[in-house]
Amino acid sequence: MLEMTAGPPIDSHGYRILALGAHSDDVEIGAGGTIVQLLARHPSATVHWVVFAGSGARGSEAEASVRDLLGGSLGSLHLHEVRDGFLPREWGGVKEILLQVARQVTPDVVFAPALSDAHQDHRTLGELAWQAFRGAMILGYEIPKWDGDLMRPSLYIPLSEETVAAKLAHITQHFPSQKDKPWFDEETFRAVLRLRGVECGVRYAEAFEARKVVLSW
């Protein structure tokens, strides 16, 4: 195993990060710890954030969560109102939104649902991210769920205990509409982080599907 530390982007601008979530809490669950640590180490980074099923109360939760998580690092926030559970039916509209974002932002890194995600909304967004952002490194994040689709990751980001505690507190605080779902609790999220930590030799980690990575050696 080779441990790597990412430096600043080659053209020395601050990292431009794009976070794509089908639902209001997806990115926080899949990549929240990574994004927080990345911003701590690269304060000049800017994060652009898109939520597709972000209407009503869930949209309000998403906005409050993103603003709290990113503070001054938030570049833009786009909340769309695609019907939850129906992203595949809105395939063309979702792709148009992504292409529009791609005209405005040239991201270095894109966080999107993993291609192997079994949820129809996640999978659709994961596939379309690869069509819209060909120049970026796309990291597919994972979300534990009933479908039982835990992936075999190819990239791990170790998280400190402080980051884990902050991540779990953030999710619990900002998504009260989800608290009655049987899987939505700190134990679930911590278990995934612990398991991924075991796999990469640390206590906790977030894991990603890195289908293509370009190394400059």
Ligand SMILES: [Zn+2]
């Ligand atoms: Zn979701």
